[in-house]
Amino acid sequence: AQSVSQHNHHVILSEAASLELGCNYSYGGTVNLFWYVQYPGQHLQLLLKYFSGDPLVKGIKGFEAEFIKSKFSFNLRKPSVQWSDTAEYFCAVSHGSGNTGKLIFGQGTTLQVKP
Amino acid sequence: EAGVAQSPRYKIIEKRQSVAFWCNPISGHATLYWYQQILGQGPKLLIQFQNNGVVDDSQLPKDRFSAERLKGVDSTLKIQPAKLEDSAVYLCASLPGGASSFQETQYFGPGTRLLVL
Numbered sequence: 001a002q003s004v005s006q007h008n009h010h011v012i013l014s015e016a017a018s019l020e021l022g023c024n025y026s027y028g029g030t031v032n033l034f035w036y037v038q039y040p041g042q043h044l045q046l047l048l049k050y051f052s053g054d055p056l057v058k059g060i061k062g063f064e065a066e067f068i069k070s071k072f073s074f075n076l077r078k079p080s081v082q083w084s085d086t087a088e089y090f091c092a093v094s095h096g097s098g099n100t101g102k103l104i105f106g107q108g109t110t111l112q113v114k115p
Numbered sequence: 116e117a118g119v120a121q122s123p124r125y126k127i128i129e130k131r132q133s134v135a136f137w138c139n140p141i142s143g144h145a146t147l148y149w150y151q152q153i154l155g156q157g158p159k160l161l162i163q164f165q166n167n168g169v170v171d172d173s174q175l176p177k178d179r180f181s182a183e184r185l186k187g188v189d190s191t192l193k194i195q196p197a198k199l200e201d202s203a204v205y206l207c208a209s210l211p212g213g214a215s216s217f218q219e220t221q222y223f224g225p226g227t228r229l230l231v232l
Contacts, residue, residue, distance in 0.1 A: 044223040090157050101210055105157030
């Protein structure tokens with residue numbers, strides 16, 4: 001069965017530190033890849049997505065992610081985090097073909113940024 | 116544009132009781148999803164509708180869960196009878212259209228937090 005694995009469950013950083021959150025998926029076919037974020041008390045919202053083309057995608061608020069097909073990975077990065085980035089981050093995958101749009105989520109990573 | 120609306124926001128019930136959740140997707144969105152998010156886990160799809168038809172309900176525990184979207188707009192998810200393990204946040208999400216829109220963003224509602232005692 002398909003699965004998505006996020007390596008870090010809880011990350012604590014100081015402001016201005018660099019961030020990298022790992023995400024690996026298990027599916028051999030074409031995939032669409034997403035990172036969603038949930039700020040405290042708010043809805044899940046899209047940070048960025050990859051469907052095809054340049055494997056380095058840029059999202060909102062200075063986030064970026066790189067799709068490495070050979071490693072089945074889609075890691076999220078930000079060069080300098082802010083206190084306002086404190087949130088829960090979810091990696092998600094959907095099939096690229098015969099797609100129903102169904103998202104398979106990882107278990108999430110809680111990021112705490114200390115001022 | 117208005118977002119995905121869900122109600123109630125919170126619900127506390129005792130086991131074996133029944134409960135219903137309501138979702139109103141973004142206007143014009145044909146595809147609607149219900150996800151279950153248990154504490155410490157990512158959301159898991161329960162059921163997907165395309166207009167008023169079910170596309171995928173393979174992970175819906177049909178002995179106790181049911182869902183409908185009669186007019187292809189808003190939707191209800193029901194649990195009867197509830198179990199302790201049903202305690203979770205129930206998220207509704209929507210997409211504008213059919214297969215051609217699946218590369219678009221799913222918009223999520225605020226969720227309904229259910230506690231079963």
